[in-house]
Amino acid sequence: MSWLGNFVSRFVIKAKAEEDDGDIVDPQEVLRNKCRAKPKCLTLQEKLETCNARVRSRRETTESCAEELYDWFHCVDHCAAHDLFKQLK
Numbered sequence: 001m002s003w004l005g006n007f008v009s010r011f012v013i014k015a016k017a018e019e020d021d022g023d024i025v026d027p028q029e030v031l032r033n034k035c036r037a038k039p040k041c042l043t044l045q046e047k048l049e050t051c052n053a054r055v056r057s058r059r060e061t062t063e064s065c066a067e068e069l070y071d072w073f074h075c076v077d078h079c080a081a082h083d084l085f086k087q088l089k
Contacts (some may be wrong), residue, residue: 002007020078022053024056026085028084031079031080031083031084031087032076032077032080034079035076035079035080036076038075038079040060040079041072041075041076041079044068044071044072045072047068047072048065048068048071048072050073051063051065051068052065055081060065
């Protein structure tokens, strides 16, 4: 190491690496999975699956199941939002 590198290394602050706790788990996904199992969201998921089956069974249709999809996503996200910010560090 040159004298300049040695000089600089004495005065440069280095951050210590945090210890790896393993795989990082997204708390939002954990909460969403719990909310998907709630009865209200399960009912909306069943409606979405019924709509998807109906649309797939037809060759030409203008139905898209967008409303059912939005309702299901809203249920899951609304449920998860209650506890999500409590888990922020």
